[in-house]
Amino acid sequence: MTQHSLLVRGIWFVLVGWWLTPIVVNIAWALTVTIVLAPIGIKLLNLVPTVLTLQESRSFTNPELARGQHSLLVRAVYFVLVGWWLSFIWANLAAFLAITVIGLPIAIWMANRLPFVTSLYRFHG
Incomplete structure (x- = not known):
């Protein structure tokens, strides 16, 4: 899978990304606080x-970049103690910053780190 051009990504953000992200974040967070649906919520946050x-x-396309992740046990303990509540605050702050012109670069940086904040998952963007 190849990266979309900056123009396509910019158009996506202006037309869809800025309003869809807070919806996805809050649905994902609601799913993560349940035991049964937490894996779906974490996948959405990622x-x-x-x-x-x-x-x-x-x-997702280069298994070499996926190496070096924390163990599932460490990630699960982190998620239970910290990730579930910190990711909610982090993601909503990023979504708020995304609707401002000045905060947009910080919002993108924060969104790219949300998987790590949630479950110590290293997203190699």
């Missing part, structure tokens, strides 16, 4: 960079 700006993860 897709936030794509929803915001069509940023594709290179780790």
